[in-house]
Amino acid sequence: MINVSLSSPAGPISRTDFSDCVDFSPYLCHKLNYQGSMVLTMNNSQLRDMYMKDHPKISRPQVDIVKLTMTSFLRTQMPSAARNLWFRLIHNKVSSKANLAHILRLPDEMCIFCGMRETTSHMLFTCPTHFEIWRNYFSLVFIPTEPLEMGKVYEDVMTLNFTNYRLLDSPLRVSVFEAITCVITAIWRAKWRNHFDLVDFDNQSVVDRAMINLRHISALNFCK
Structure with a gap:
C-alpha cells in the first residue's frame, strides 16, 4: 500500500x-x-x-458626503444591482477602461465611442456622444434651472448632493435619488450589452429604458 x-x-x-x-x-x-x-x-x-502586487492601485476619489445625506441615500429603496453600482461609482471601482487597463492588460484606455480616455466619469457622464441621453432624460424628469453641465452632474452624484435638482410635477412617485439612478443604470446596462452581447448602443433606447425603470420604481412606491 x-x-x-x-x-x-x-x-x-x-x-x-x-x-x-x-x-x-x-x-x-x-x-x-x-x-x-x-x-x-x-x-x-x-x-x-x-x-494585485504587480498592478497599480486604483485611486479612490476624495468625496465629501454629508452624514445626513448618506443616511437618506441608504434609506432610499432601489434594486440591489443599482445600489451596488452607486457604491462602486463613489469608490471609483466601476469597470472603466482606465481602471482595468493595467489589470487586464488592455491595449489602451480609450473610449470606443469618442476616442477619449475612458475614466469612470467619462464612461457614465461626460462622454460627448452620450450627452443627448442626459439632456433628453433631464428634460423629461427635471425642472431646468441652468444649462446642463455633465462635469457638475458627476460631482453632485459623487457627493450625493442633489439640493439643486427639482422634479417636474407628474403622477410619478419617485425621489431625485431614484430618478438619477434610473439613467445611470440604463447607461451602464447599455454599455454592458454593447460589450458582451454586441448590441448597438442607441441613445434613444437608453432614454426609453431609463423611463421604463422610472415608471417601474414609481409603481413599486405606490404599492408601499
Missing part, C-alpha cells in the same frame, strides 16, 4: 492507497508559500495584496 501524505494548514492529511510512502509536503509547501506564509492560511486582505 502507498501512504500519500498531503500538507495542510492543520497538519498532514494521510490516505492509504497502495504501498510505500510518497510525501507531497515539500512540493505543496513550495507551491502554496508566499513570502513565508501559507496561502491557505491568508485572510482576504493578504490574498488581495498577493494577487
